[in-house]
Amino acid sequence: MSPEQGIDRRPRLGTRLVGARWHQRQAIDSTNLEALRLREGGAPVGTVVVADTQTAGRGRLGRRWDDVPGRCLLMSVLLEAPTHAPGLLTAAAALATAEAIEALVGVCVAIKWPNDLLAGERKLAGVLAEGPAGGPLAVGIGVNVNGAPEDLPPELLERATFVSHEAGREAAVAALADELAARLDGVYHLLVDGQTCAVIARIAGRDALAGRRVQARALSQTLAGTALRWLDDGRLLLRVDDGREVALEAGEVTLL
Numbered sequence: 001m002s003p004e005q006g007i008d009r010r011p012r013l014g015t016r017l018v019g020a021r022w023h024q025r026q027a028i029d030s031t032n033l034e035a036l037r038l039r040e041g042g043a044p045v046g047t048v049v050v051a052d053t054q055t056a057g058r059g060r061l062g063r064r065w066d067d068v069p070g071r072c073l074l075m076s077v078l079l080e081a082p083t084h085a086p087g088l089l090t091a092a093a094a095l096a097t098a099e100a101i102e103a104l105v106g107v108c109v110a111i112k113w114p115n116d117l118l119a120g121e122r123k124l125a126g127v128l129a130e131g132p133a134g135g136p137l138a139v140g141i142g143v144n145v146n147g148a149p150e151d152l153p154p155e156l157l158e159r160a161t162f163v164s165h166e167a168g169r170e171a172a173v174a175a176l177a178d179e180l181a182a183r184l185d186g187v188y189h190l191l192v193d194g195q196t197c198a199v200i201a202r203i204a205g206r207d208a209l210a211g212r213r214v215q216a217r218a219l220s221q222t223l224a225g226t227a228l229r230w231l232d233d234g235r236l237l238l239r240v241d242d243g244r245e246v247a248l249e250a251g252e253v254t255l256l
């Protein structure tokens with residue numbers, strides 16, 4: 001297989017799908033955009049794009065995603081969203097990422113609905129699935145792997161951190177990519193096999209919000225209340241202060 005088509009790394013990773021093609025780039029606009037371009041060219045489900053740095057990294061809600069070149073994991077995987085619950089694809093990637101970081105360096109990672117990975121109260125990683133309907137989406141995962149607080153812009157100092165800072169030692173970005181690919185393959189197949197409850201149960205074990213006071217912004221309304229739990233379709237169940245229970249499909253939640 002020529003390098004343009006990517007390398008099939010499934011035998012080495014022990015995966016069924018993830019890594020069917022593996023594209024390693026140095027600098028690129030965004031691994032999500034690159035994965036979607038490859039999709040246009042006929043790349044199969046399971047295609048992975050990894051980059052050393054991004055010039056136009058994309059975060060949720062139209063935000064930028066910045067990296068420290070060569071020291072962050074920037075990875076996108078083409079995967080089909082489950083038709084019954086599309087939000088579960090992001091959840092699956094968040095779970096696989098949390099478990100991969102923990103397995104590699106022993107840092108406890110919590111998942112903050114819908115896509116943030118936290119060490120304590122600080123963000124370590126995020127997930128963004130995007131792409132046109134009617135085909136696999138680019139599931140993009142960004143992890144702050146090796147760095148120190150001084151690598152962060154002042155406005156993120158209190159809100160973000162690095163795996164190495166939490167672990168007290170550096171981690172190999174390539175090893176994390178392999179570990180994540182293998183775990184994402186496993187979690188994705190649970191979804192495909194309809195074992196959604198098993199995925200949600202694992203997420204619940206590391207839920208950063210359950211039982212905590214939050215403010216949620218969703219569909220142009222702001223709700224204050226207590227986060228209850230992830231539902232099996234990936235929505236967040238919230239008990240609003242007026243007593244109603246509301247299931248959020250999308251939105252942003254802030255801890256109060």
Ligand code: BTN
Pocket residue numbers: 029030031032033054056057058059060061063065073074075076115116125126127128139140141142143
């Ligand atoms: C977020 O928390 O806002 C989501 C961040 C997702 C960032 C990753 S980095 C790899 C992939 N390529 C992108 O442009 N974005 C995602």
